[in-house]
Amino acid sequence: MTVWQTLKLVGNVINLSTVAGALVGLIGRARFSRGPRGLFYATGYKLRFPVAGAFTIGNLVLTKHDRAYLDARPILVRHEERHSWQYFCLVGLPLLPLYCVGAAWSWLRTGCPASRNPFERLADLADGNYVEHPVQPFGRTLQQTFRRR
Structure with missing residues (x-):
């Protein structure tokens, strides 16, 4: 681990985001293990929210899949x-409400919670297995939403 990765690991424990991630992992009955570069994995996550192949809270990457899933996807882990x-x-933890605002904005603009979410864009959409959707009028997003129901 580099000095910067160690600093991030310690910082995310002190700011309680990794602790919060561990609580979410415990509630989701996940199995914990060490990952690369100061990350930890919580695999076998049982809750249905959020709907994602993997998601991160602090330095903890949570997934419903097993460890082999993450080991086989180094780009997703990055x-x-x-x-x-x-x-x-x-x-x-201030990231969580800001992320939700970004997801809502993205959904309003594209019908997708990731495409225009600044946090997903900064993490690289393609690396997270997201497809970039074009910006569309708000009305179209609302029509698509209500048509699905």
């Missing part, structure tokens, strides 16, 4: 590691 840096830079 994407999740970038999110761990976002927790560090935003002093932890």
Whole structure:
């Protein structure tokens, strides 16, 4: 681990984001293990929210899949590691409401919670297995939403 990765690991423990991630992992009955570059994995996550192949809280990457899933996807792990840096830079848990605002904005603009979410864009959309959707009028997003229901 580099000095910067160690600093991020310690910072995300102090700012309680990794602790919060561990609580979410415990609630989701995940199995914990050490990952690369100061990350930890919580695999076998049982809750249905959020709907994602993997998501990160602090320095903890959570997934419903097993460890082999993450080990086979180093680009996805890099994407999740970038999110761990976002927790560090935003002093932890303030990232969560800001991320939600970004997801809502993105959904309004594109019908997709990731495409225009600045946190996903900074973590690299493609590395997170997201497809970039074009900006569309708000009315079209609302029509698509209500048509699905």
